[in-house]
């Protein structure tokens with residue numbers, strides 16, 4: 239029998255990582271690296287079929303054993319989120335950029351290993367003169383999180399130039415879907431749905447006019463699966479739905495789908511938020527033959543069903 243290629247998912251116990259593991263499990267042998275004693279709730283159904291290595295990404299001696307025999311790496315570990323990253327930029331650089339550089343140094347000796355870095359299409363561009371935003375757009379992030387993502391992107395380029403490192407970068411828009419953590423302010427749809435289910439008010443930063451590009455997580459996973467087989471020259475891909483919705487539109491959709499009328503509390507807007515972010519994913523469509531498939535209403539309805547069940551069975 240042909241031996242399966244080995245995929246390491248750094249941060250594989252989280253929202254996106256657990257979906258990558260699930261999407262690739264049939265075709266690849268999966269190893270997850272995540273924090274010591276991390277919650278296994280996202281990967282419970284997969285546990286018998288995957289290899290788990292626990293440790294601290296900031297400690298390279300913890301990471302090294304996880305790299306053994308690996309063909310592909312998805313790098314998803316991140317210590318900050320856009321909304322809070324400006325409060326301690328030094329910490330953001332130390333824990334994300336420096337630790338990633340230590341990882342890249344290890345990969346100098348294993349150039350056959352391909353690394354896929356999940357960057358942020360929502361923050362690396364900042365405010366742009368127009369939308370949709372292509373990969374060629376200028377980069378003026380409004381948060382440290384976006385800057386450290388760009389720094390890592392540049393080091394990947396440098397390590398390819400110096401050592402032949404094989405890498406690809408996915409600038410992901412705003413993913414939403416089953417298992418996303420609603421306490422994490424990165425997942426607006428999930429947080430709003432949870433509050434609606436619990437009969438709590440929805441809090442909106444600003445007047446609700448901010449526009450984002452939301453992509454259903456399983457659509458994004460199909461793209462990530464394709465990138466493993468890709469060997470072309472394009473290194474950076476935007477991955478989004480290509481459609482923009484304001485926060486007020488999302489609230490309206492959630493009200494219709496859940497048949498509930500949530501109370502809305504408008505709060506002061508945040509300096510880290512760009513006004514409009516919609517990604518142009520033409521390159522991913524052309525080079526990877528990928529297409530987002532799930533309309534927003536359908537995706538939200540799926541997640542709502544999942545959440546209602548999870549709340550009823552007290553999984554969450």
Ligand SMILES: NC(=O)c1ccc[n+]([C@@H]2O[C@H](COP(=O)([O-])OP(=O)(O)OC[C@H]3O[C@@H](n4cnc5c(N)ncnc54)[C@H](O)[C@@H]3O)[C@@H](O)[C@H]2O)c1
Pocket residue numbers: 248249250251252253254255271272273274276293294295296313314315316317356357358359410411412413419424425
């Ligand atoms: N969720 C989004 O909206 C979004 C959008 C674009 C890009 N991204 C990026 O995708 C990646 C994954 O996002 P996510 O939403 O799945 O986040 P997540 O928080 O659900 O998952 C991250 C995982 O990394 C692990 N981790 C964090 N620090 C660690 C450390 N020091 N050592 C070992 N493990 C550690 C966490 O335990 C967690 O399981 C991140 O890099 C994020 O910046 C996320």
